[in-house]
Amino acid sequence: MKIEISRSQNCDTRSADKKVSKEELYQQSKQHIADINKAISWMIECLDIIGTQHDWSKLKHIDEFHKDFALIQSGDLGDFKQKHWFKDLHLQERHHLNDRCPDDVNLFDVLERIADITMAGLARTGKIYDDTLSPEILTRAYKNTIELLKSVTKIRKE
Numbered sequence: 556m557k558i559e560i561s562r563s564q565n566c567d568t569r570s571a572d573k574k575v576s577k578e579e580l581y582q583q584s585k586q587h588i589a590d591i592n593k594a595i596s597w598m599i600e601c602l603d604i605i606g607t608q609h610d611w612s613k614l615k616h617i618d619e620f621h622k623d624f625a626l627i628q629s630g631d632l633g634d635f636k637q638k639h640w641f642k643d644l645h646l647q648e649r650h651h652l653n654d655r656c657p658d659d660v661n662l663f664d665v666l667e668r669i670a671d672i673t674m675a676g677l678a679r680t681g682k683i684y685d686d687t688l689s690p691e692i693l694t695r696a697y698k699n700t701i702e703l704l705k706s707v708t709k710i711r712k713e
Contacts, residue, residue, distance in 0.1 A: 558593045558708045560593065623640045624640075652665070668688075
């Protein structure tokens with residue numbers, strides 16, 4: 556989905572190129588607010604898709620997931636994260652940021668991770684395990700999210 560916005564350069568003192576009337580300032584401020592609403596709606600749509608597709612590898616590869624799960628439950632002392640399903644299939648999912656962080660990590664990945672650790676922790680044990688992300692991952696996610704939003708935004712020709 557593309558986001559189409561209109562210019563509103565005269566609602567900011569840093570970009571206004573002329574004396575701006577109160578009416579123009581009001582109208583362009585309204586336009587800016589409408590444009591922000593479009594961006595937020597796009598973000599909501601992205602998050603809705605992400606939520607629907609969360610942990611898709613568990614369902615798509617249930618045989619492999621169950622096999623490795625059953626091995627651990629039967630006493631295999633190996634590391635679950637070294638089993639085929641986890642390292643070869645599950646890590647294709649974007650939100651496992653400390654195990655495999657994609658170069659184009661974004662804040663949607665971070666938000667999915669937050670939802671995942673919170674819902675999983677509360678539903679499984681009633682506790683949320685201590686979790687951190689490096690400042691480097693968070694900074695990259697922030698910058699990449701800006702670039703992602705820029706890539707779907709088009710300025711309407713006046």
